[in-house]
Amino acid sequence: MLILLAFIIIFHITSAAFLFIATIDNAWWVGDGFFTDLWCSCFNETNCTLIDEQFPEYPAIQAMQATMILATIFCCLAFFIFILQLFRLKQGERFVLTSFIQLLSCLCVMIAASIYTDRHEELHMGNFYNYNVNSGQFGYSYILAWIAFTFTLISGIMYLILRKRK
Structure with missing residues:
Protein backbone atom coordinates (compact mmCIF):
# COMPACT_ATOMS: atom_id res chain seq x y z
CA MET A 1 0.00 0.00 0.00
CA LEU A 2 2.91 2.32 0.71
CA ILE A 3 4.21 1.82 -2.83
CA LEU A 4 0.79 2.71 -4.26
CA LEU A 5 0.67 5.85 -2.12
CA ALA A 6 4.17 6.86 -3.25
CA PHE A 7 3.17 6.31 -6.90
CA ILE A 8 0.04 8.46 -6.48
CA ILE A 9 2.00 11.28 -4.85
CA ILE A 10 4.73 11.21 -7.52
CA PHE A 11 2.09 11.08 -10.28
CA HIS A 12 0.29 14.10 -8.83
CA ILE A 13 3.50 16.11 -8.38
CA THR A 14 4.47 15.29 -11.97
CA SER A 15 1.09 16.57 -13.16
CA ALA A 16 1.60 19.81 -11.25
CA ALA A 17 5.12 20.22 -12.64
CA PHE A 18 3.85 19.74 -16.20
CA LEU A 19 1.16 22.36 -15.58
CA PHE A 20 3.69 24.84 -14.19
CA ILE A 21 6.06 24.34 -17.13
CA ALA A 22 3.27 24.55 -19.71
CA THR A 23 1.91 27.74 -18.15
CA ILE A 24 5.22 29.56 -17.69
CA ASP A 25 7.59 28.44 -20.43
CA ASN A 26 7.92 30.09 -23.89
CA ALA A 27 7.25 27.15 -26.15
CA TRP A 28 3.63 26.92 -27.22
CA TRP A 29 4.42 27.88 -30.83
CA VAL A 30 8.02 27.70 -32.04
CA GLY A 31 9.81 28.27 -35.30
CA ASP A 32 13.11 29.30 -36.74
CA PHE A 43 11.94 36.99 -31.87
CA ASN A 44 15.72 36.57 -32.00
CA GLU A 45 15.45 35.40 -28.37
CA THR A 46 15.87 39.02 -27.23
CA ASN A 47 13.03 40.99 -28.80
CA CYS A 48 10.00 40.00 -26.73
CA THR A 49 6.58 41.59 -27.00
CA LEU A 50 4.02 41.13 -24.25
CA ILE A 51 0.64 39.96 -25.42
CA ASP A 52 -1.85 42.67 -24.46
CA GLU A 53 -4.95 44.47 -25.72
CA GLN A 54 -3.22 45.34 -29.03
CA PHE A 55 -3.55 41.75 -30.24
CA PRO A 56 -6.84 41.04 -32.05
CA GLU A 57 -7.27 37.67 -30.32
CA TYR A 58 -6.62 39.02 -26.82
CA PRO A 59 -9.89 37.69 -25.27
CA ALA A 60 -8.97 34.16 -26.34
CA ILE A 61 -5.47 34.59 -24.96
CA GLN A 62 -6.88 35.87 -21.66
CA ALA A 63 -9.14 32.82 -21.47
CA MET A 64 -6.15 30.53 -22.04
CA GLN A 65 -4.08 32.36 -19.43
CA ALA A 66 -6.86 32.21 -16.85
CA THR A 67 -7.70 28.55 -17.37
CA MET A 68 -4.04 27.45 -17.27
CA ILE A 69 -3.53 29.36 -14.03
CA LEU A 70 -6.72 27.87 -12.61
CA ALA A 71 -5.62 24.38 -13.67
CA THR A 72 -2.31 24.82 -11.86
CA ILE A 73 -3.99 26.19 -8.73
CA PHE A 74 -6.60 23.40 -8.69
CA CYS A 75 -3.91 20.75 -9.12
CA CYS A 76 -1.88 22.10 -6.20
CA LEU A 77 -5.02 22.50 -4.08
CA ALA A 78 -6.05 18.92 -4.84
CA PHE A 79 -2.65 17.70 -3.67
CA PHE A 80 -2.92 19.51 -0.34
CA ILE A 81 -6.49 18.29 0.17
CA PHE A 82 -5.34 14.75 -0.63
CA ILE A 83 -2.65 14.97 2.04
CA LEU A 84 -5.19 16.33 4.55
CA GLN A 85 -7.75 13.65 3.65
CA LEU A 86 -5.09 10.98 3.90
CA PHE A 87 -4.84 11.62 7.63
CA ARG A 88 -8.43 12.74 8.31
CA LEU A 89 -10.65 10.30 6.39
CA LYS A 90 -11.96 7.20 8.06
CA GLN A 91 -10.85 3.88 6.72
CA GLY A 92 -12.80 2.83 3.62
CA GLU A 93 -13.88 6.33 2.55
CA ARG A 94 -13.09 7.72 -0.88
CA PHE A 95 -11.16 10.85 -1.81
CA VAL A 96 -14.15 12.45 -3.53
CA LEU A 97 -13.23 16.10 -2.85
CA THR A 98 -9.68 15.55 -4.10
CA SER A 99 -11.03 13.83 -7.19
CA PHE A 100 -13.50 16.64 -7.91
CA ILE A 101 -10.84 19.34 -7.65
CA GLN A 102 -8.38 17.35 -9.77
CA LEU A 103 -11.04 16.84 -12.43
CA LEU A 104 -11.68 20.61 -12.37
CA SER A 105 -7.96 21.05 -13.06
CA CYS A 106 -8.28 18.59 -15.93
CA LEU A 107 -11.22 20.53 -17.35
CA CYS A 108 -9.36 23.85 -17.14
CA VAL A 109 -6.24 22.61 -18.92
CA MET A 110 -8.41 20.96 -21.58
CA ILE A 111 -10.22 24.26 -22.19
CA ALA A 112 -6.96 26.21 -22.51
CA ALA A 113 -5.31 23.71 -24.84
CA SER A 114 -8.48 23.39 -26.92
CA ILE A 115 -8.79 27.15 -27.35
CA TYR A 116 -5.14 27.30 -28.38
CA THR A 117 -5.61 24.43 -30.81
CA ASP A 118 -8.62 26.12 -32.36
CA ARG A 119 -7.21 29.64 -32.47
CA HIS A 120 -3.48 29.16 -33.06
CA GLU A 121 -3.76 30.21 -36.69
CA GLU A 122 -5.42 33.51 -35.77
CA LEU A 123 -2.99 34.05 -32.92
CA HIS A 124 0.07 33.79 -35.17
CA MET A 125 -1.02 35.42 -38.40
CA GLY A 126 1.37 37.47 -40.48
CA ASN A 127 5.01 38.35 -40.39
CA PHE A 128 6.63 39.93 -37.36
CA TYR A 129 10.15 41.31 -37.50
CA ASN A 130 10.71 39.55 -40.85
CA TYR A 131 9.74 36.15 -39.42
CA ASN A 132 6.99 34.10 -40.96
CA VAL A 133 5.16 33.03 -37.81
CA ASN A 134 2.85 30.72 -39.76
CA SER A 135 5.80 28.45 -40.53
CA GLY A 136 6.11 27.42 -36.89
CA GLN A 137 4.95 24.34 -35.09
CA PHE A 138 3.51 23.43 -31.72
CA GLY A 139 6.16 23.52 -29.01
CA TYR A 140 6.81 21.30 -26.05
CA SER A 141 4.79 23.46 -23.62
CA TYR A 142 1.72 22.84 -25.74
CA ILE A 143 2.45 19.11 -25.73
CA LEU A 144 3.05 19.19 -21.97
CA ALA A 145 -0.33 20.85 -21.52
CA TRP A 146 -2.03 17.92 -23.26
CA ILE A 147 0.06 15.44 -21.26
CA ALA A 148 -0.93 17.29 -18.07
CA PHE A 149 -4.56 17.00 -19.18
CA THR A 150 -4.15 13.23 -19.45
CA PHE A 151 -2.32 12.96 -16.12
CA THR A 152 -4.88 15.06 -14.25
CA LEU A 153 -7.73 13.07 -15.76
CA ILE A 154 -6.14 9.77 -14.76
CA SER A 155 -5.32 10.97 -11.25
CA GLY A 156 -8.82 12.44 -10.82
CA ILE A 157 -10.35 9.08 -11.71
CA MET A 158 -7.76 7.30 -9.55
CA TYR A 159 -8.74 9.42 -6.51
CA LEU A 160 -12.40 8.69 -7.16
CA ILE A 161 -11.78 4.95 -7.15
CA LEU A 162 -9.18 4.96 -4.37
CA ARG A 163 -10.35 4.05 -0.92
CA LYS A 164 -8.34 4.54 2.19
CA ARG A 165 -7.19 1.13 3.30
CA LYS A 166 -4.74 -0.20 5.82
Whole structure:
Protein backbone atom coordinates (compact mmCIF):
# COMPACT_ATOMS: atom_id res chain seq x y z
CA MET A 1 0.00 0.00 0.00
CA LEU A 2 2.91 2.32 0.71
CA ILE A 3 4.21 1.82 -2.83
CA LEU A 4 0.79 2.71 -4.26
CA LEU A 5 0.67 5.85 -2.12
CA ALA A 6 4.17 6.86 -3.25
CA PHE A 7 3.17 6.31 -6.90
CA ILE A 8 0.04 8.46 -6.48
CA ILE A 9 2.00 11.28 -4.85
CA ILE A 10 4.73 11.21 -7.52
CA PHE A 11 2.09 11.08 -10.28
CA HIS A 12 0.29 14.10 -8.83
CA ILE A 13 3.50 16.11 -8.38
CA THR A 14 4.47 15.29 -11.97
CA SER A 15 1.09 16.57 -13.16
CA ALA A 16 1.60 19.81 -11.25
CA ALA A 17 5.12 20.22 -12.64
CA PHE A 18 3.85 19.74 -16.20
CA LEU A 19 1.16 22.36 -15.58
CA PHE A 20 3.69 24.84 -14.19
CA ILE A 21 6.06 24.34 -17.13
CA ALA A 22 3.27 24.55 -19.71
CA THR A 23 1.91 27.74 -18.15
CA ILE A 24 5.22 29.56 -17.69
CA ASP A 25 7.59 28.44 -20.43
CA ASN A 26 7.92 30.09 -23.89
CA ALA A 27 7.25 27.15 -26.15
CA TRP A 28 3.63 26.92 -27.22
CA TRP A 29 4.42 27.88 -30.83
CA VAL A 30 8.02 27.70 -32.04
CA GLY A 31 9.81 28.27 -35.30
CA ASP A 32 13.11 29.30 -36.74
CA GLY A 33 14.12 32.35 -34.70
CA PHE A 34 10.90 32.87 -32.72
CA PHE A 35 8.82 31.33 -29.96
CA THR A 36 5.56 32.29 -28.32
CA ASP A 37 3.61 31.34 -25.27
CA LEU A 38 0.55 32.54 -23.41
CA TRP A 39 2.27 35.70 -22.22
CA CYS A 40 4.63 37.01 -24.91
CA SER A 41 6.09 36.51 -28.38
CA CYS A 42 9.86 36.53 -28.73
CA PHE A 43 11.94 36.99 -31.87
CA ASN A 44 15.72 36.57 -32.00
CA GLU A 45 15.45 35.40 -28.37
CA THR A 46 15.87 39.02 -27.23
CA ASN A 47 13.03 40.99 -28.80
CA CYS A 48 10.00 40.00 -26.73
CA THR A 49 6.58 41.59 -27.00
CA LEU A 50 4.02 41.13 -24.25
CA ILE A 51 0.64 39.96 -25.42
CA ASP A 52 -1.85 42.67 -24.46
CA GLU A 53 -4.95 44.47 -25.72
CA GLN A 54 -3.22 45.34 -29.03
CA PHE A 55 -3.55 41.75 -30.24
CA PRO A 56 -6.84 41.04 -32.05
CA GLU A 57 -7.27 37.67 -30.32
CA TYR A 58 -6.62 39.02 -26.82
CA PRO A 59 -9.89 37.69 -25.27
CA ALA A 60 -8.97 34.16 -26.34
CA ILE A 61 -5.47 34.59 -24.96
CA GLN A 62 -6.88 35.87 -21.66
CA ALA A 63 -9.14 32.82 -21.47
CA MET A 64 -6.15 30.53 -22.04
CA GLN A 65 -4.08 32.36 -19.43
CA ALA A 66 -6.86 32.21 -16.85
CA THR A 67 -7.70 28.55 -17.37
CA MET A 68 -4.04 27.45 -17.27
CA ILE A 69 -3.53 29.36 -14.03
CA LEU A 70 -6.72 27.87 -12.61
CA ALA A 71 -5.62 24.38 -13.67
CA THR A 72 -2.31 24.82 -11.86
CA ILE A 73 -3.99 26.19 -8.73
CA PHE A 74 -6.60 23.40 -8.69
CA CYS A 75 -3.91 20.75 -9.12
CA CYS A 76 -1.88 22.10 -6.20
CA LEU A 77 -5.02 22.50 -4.08
CA ALA A 78 -6.05 18.92 -4.84
CA PHE A 79 -2.65 17.70 -3.67
CA PHE A 80 -2.92 19.51 -0.34
CA ILE A 81 -6.49 18.29 0.17
CA PHE A 82 -5.34 14.75 -0.63
CA ILE A 83 -2.65 14.97 2.04
CA LEU A 84 -5.19 16.33 4.55
CA GLN A 85 -7.75 13.65 3.65
CA LEU A 86 -5.09 10.98 3.90
CA PHE A 87 -4.84 11.62 7.63
CA ARG A 88 -8.43 12.74 8.31
CA LEU A 89 -10.65 10.30 6.39
CA LYS A 90 -11.96 7.20 8.06
CA GLN A 91 -10.85 3.88 6.72
CA GLY A 92 -12.80 2.83 3.62
CA GLU A 93 -13.88 6.33 2.55
CA ARG A 94 -13.09 7.72 -0.88
CA PHE A 95 -11.16 10.85 -1.81
CA VAL A 96 -14.15 12.45 -3.53
CA LEU A 97 -13.23 16.10 -2.85
CA THR A 98 -9.68 15.55 -4.10
CA SER A 99 -11.03 13.83 -7.19
CA PHE A 100 -13.50 16.64 -7.91
CA ILE A 101 -10.84 19.34 -7.65
CA GLN A 102 -8.38 17.35 -9.77
CA LEU A 103 -11.04 16.84 -12.43
CA LEU A 104 -11.68 20.61 -12.37
CA SER A 105 -7.96 21.05 -13.06
CA CYS A 106 -8.28 18.59 -15.93
CA LEU A 107 -11.22 20.53 -17.35
CA CYS A 108 -9.36 23.85 -17.14
CA VAL A 109 -6.24 22.61 -18.92
CA MET A 110 -8.41 20.96 -21.58
CA ILE A 111 -10.22 24.26 -22.19
CA ALA A 112 -6.96 26.21 -22.51
CA ALA A 113 -5.31 23.71 -24.84
CA SER A 114 -8.48 23.39 -26.92
CA ILE A 115 -8.79 27.15 -27.35
CA TYR A 116 -5.14 27.30 -28.38
CA THR A 117 -5.61 24.43 -30.81
CA ASP A 118 -8.62 26.12 -32.36
CA ARG A 119 -7.21 29.64 -32.47
CA HIS A 120 -3.48 29.16 -33.06
CA GLU A 121 -3.76 30.21 -36.69
CA GLU A 122 -5.42 33.51 -35.77
CA LEU A 123 -2.99 34.05 -32.92
CA HIS A 124 0.07 33.79 -35.17
CA MET A 125 -1.02 35.42 -38.40
CA GLY A 126 1.37 37.47 -40.48
CA ASN A 127 5.01 38.35 -40.39
CA PHE A 128 6.63 39.93 -37.36
CA TYR A 129 10.15 41.31 -37.50
CA ASN A 130 10.71 39.55 -40.85
CA TYR A 131 9.74 36.15 -39.42
CA ASN A 132 6.99 34.10 -40.96
CA VAL A 133 5.16 33.03 -37.81
CA ASN A 134 2.85 30.72 -39.76
CA SER A 135 5.80 28.45 -40.53
CA GLY A 136 6.11 27.42 -36.89
CA GLN A 137 4.95 24.34 -35.09
CA PHE A 138 3.51 23.43 -31.72
CA GLY A 139 6.16 23.52 -29.01
CA TYR A 140 6.81 21.30 -26.05
CA SER A 141 4.79 23.46 -23.62
CA TYR A 142 1.72 22.84 -25.74
CA ILE A 143 2.45 19.11 -25.73
CA LEU A 144 3.05 19.19 -21.97
CA ALA A 145 -0.33 20.85 -21.52
CA TRP A 146 -2.03 17.92 -23.26
CA ILE A 147 0.06 15.44 -21.26
CA ALA A 148 -0.93 17.29 -18.07
CA PHE A 149 -4.56 17.00 -19.18
CA THR A 150 -4.15 13.23 -19.45
CA PHE A 151 -2.32 12.96 -16.12
CA THR A 152 -4.88 15.06 -14.25
CA LEU A 153 -7.73 13.07 -15.76
CA ILE A 154 -6.14 9.77 -14.76
CA SER A 155 -5.32 10.97 -11.25
CA GLY A 156 -8.82 12.44 -10.82
CA ILE A 157 -10.35 9.08 -11.71
CA MET A 158 -7.76 7.30 -9.55
CA TYR A 159 -8.74 9.42 -6.51
CA LEU A 160 -12.40 8.69 -7.16
CA ILE A 161 -11.78 4.95 -7.15
CA LEU A 162 -9.18 4.96 -4.37
CA ARG A 163 -10.35 4.05 -0.92
CA LYS A 164 -8.34 4.54 2.19
CA ARG A 165 -7.19 1.13 3.30
CA LYS A 166 -4.74 -0.20 5.82
